[in-house]
Structure formats: C-alpha cells, structure tokens
Amino acid sequence: MAPRKLAAGNWKMNGNLAALDQIDELRAACPAPACDVLICPPAVLLHPMAARAGDMIAVGGQDCHANAAGAHTGDIAAAQLKDAGATYVILGHSERRADHGETDAQVAAKAAAAHAVGLIAIICVGETEAERDAGSTLDVIGTQLAGSIPAGADAANTVIAYEPVWAIGTGRTPTLDQIAEVHDFMRDRLTGHMAGAGDCSLLYGGSVKPGNAAEIFAIANVDGALVGGASLKAADFAGIVTALDAAN
Numbered sequence: 001m002a003p004r005k006l007a008a009g010n011w012k013m014n015g016n017l018a019a020l021d022q023i024d025e026l027r028a029a030c031p032a033p034a035c036d037v038l039i040c041p042p043a044v045l046l047h048p049m050a051a052r053a054g055d056m057i058a059v060g061g062q063d064c065h066a067n068a069a070g071a072h073t074g075d076i077a078a079a080q081l082k083d084a085g086a087t088y089v090i091l092g093h094s095e096r097r098a099d100h101g102e103t104d105a106q107v108a109a110k111a112a113a114a115h116a117v118g119l120i121a122i123i124c125v126g127e128t129e130a131e132r133d134a135g136s137t138l139d140v141i142g143t144q145l146a147g148s149i150p151a152g153a154d155a156a157n158t159v160i161a162y163e164p165v166w167a168i169g170t171g172r173t174p175t176l177d178q179i180a181e182v183h184d185f186m187r188d189r190l191t192g193h194m195a196g197a198g199d200c201s202l203l204y205g206g207s208v209k210p211g212n213a214a215e216i217f218a219i220a221n222v223d224g225a226l227v228g229g230a231s232l233k234a235a236d237f238a239g240i241v242t243a244l245d246a247a248n
C-alpha cells in the first residue's frame with residue numbers, strides 16, 4: 001500500500017442548500033478522478049450532500065465530540081456523522097484549537113471516538129507565524145503529533161494535515177522547501193506513533209489554489225491537500241483534483 005492521494009475540501013462555516021449545486025459541477029468537471037475526493041461541509045449539509053455526491057465524492061464532518069452520546073448541547077457524535085453519510089472527520093483544525101481552546105489531548109480523544117465508529121480522522125497540525133519566526137516549527141509539529149494521535153491510529157484510519165496557521169486564508173504559502181522540511185519530519189515522526197506510518201497520507205493545507213497545486217503536489221511526502229477557500233468553487237477545486245491526479 002502507498003499513501004492514498006486525497007483532495008479534501010473544508011467548507012468551514014460556508015455554504016447552504018443552494019451551494020450543493022457545486023457538487024454537481026464538481027462531478028461534471030472530474031467525472032473519474034484517480035485520487036480520493038472529499039468535501040467537509042457544515043454538519044447541516046452533510047446528509048443532503050452525501051445524497052448528491054454519489055460514489056465519486058466522499059463527505060466528512062469538521063469536528064466531533066469525544067463521547068459517544070449524551071448531554072452535550074450543540075455537539076455532534078462521531079456515530080451521528082457516520083449516520084449522516086460521513087466517512088471522514090477533520091479534527092484539531094487550528095480554527096477549532098483557537099476558537100474553542102482544543103488541546104492535543106482532546107483532539108486525540110475525538111480521533112479515538114472517530115476511529116471507534118469507523119471514520120477516518122484527518123488530524124490537523126501547524127505552527128503560528130510567531131512560532132515559525134522563533135524557529136520552533138518542528139518542535140511545535142512534533143508536540144502536536146505526539147499528543148493528538150490516539151493509540152490505535154494507523155494508515156487506514158488516520159490522515160495528517162499540515163496547515164501553517166499563517167498560511168490559512170491569507171494567500172501566503174510556505175516555500176516549497178519549508179513544506180518539504182515539515183512533511184519529511186512528519187513522516188519520520190509518525191514512525192513509532194502509528195502502524196504503517198509510511199503509508200499514512202500527509203496533506204498540505206493553507207492557500208492551496210489551482211495555480212500552486214501542481215508544484216506543491218510534486219513535493220515528496222505531500223499526498224494531497226486540505227483546501228479551504230478554493231474548495232467552495234467547483235471549478236477551482238476541480239483544478240486542484242486534476243493537479244493531484246497528474247502528480248506522481
């Protein structure tokens with residue numbers, strides 16, 4: 001097995017029922033992608049999106065609770081995501097770490113809950129600009145990986161996304177060498193943290209667009225992308241899917 005190539009879109013808190021037309025456009029633009037294609041919409045759109053997406057496009061949640069059920073107003077259990085048609089869930093996104101104070105331990109507990117119901121967890125890590133400027137990027141990533149990946153994680157049930165916080169929604173991206181350095185480091189660190197670490201998909205996220213996707217996908221140990229803004233328009237996301245299909 002080699003790492004699965006994955007083009008993942010994170011709609012964040014964007015979109016409505018009318019936006020599901022994007023799914024039809026994406027299917028028309030990419031009728032038979034070789035890579036896996038995933039969209040993670042707001043939870044209220046999961047079920048109708050799954051119904052529209054068919055087999056070609058997977059759908060996923062953007063968060064889940066660590067508990068299986070219970071008195072947690074406003075939260076969503078992993079099993080409920082699955083029931084709505086999700087096969088993936090994004091966990092530990094920097095916006096959740098910042099907005100909701102999520103810790104590495106909480107992310108690991110959520111990932112364990114996702115694994116328990118058969119969801120693939122996309123665990124996000126990434127440094128802030130201050131941390132990069134201080135030269136502590138690899139320390140930060142190493143700590144997040146060590147704390148956020150639960151026991152039982154393996155290449156089949158876990159994807160890691162490197163998303164530098166300062167590159168998200170800013171139009172700025174790290175240099176290709178900086179991306180390569182972090183991805184090589186992550187591949188190395190995963191060995192010992194999870195079974196089949198060499199086969200775990202490692203995504204880059206942060207201002208990925210059709211225009212820069214090909215050069216990012218050419219980097220060793222980059223197996224796909226986690227895309228925010230450019231996933232909202234089918235034509236842009238299709239360009240990224242096409243670039244991933246063309247990458248070695």
Ligand SMILES: O=C(CO)COP(=O)(O)O
Binds near residue numbers: 093170207227228
């Ligand atoms: O946060 C991201 C995906 O999870 C990246 O967002 P942008 O692609 O909009 O920079």
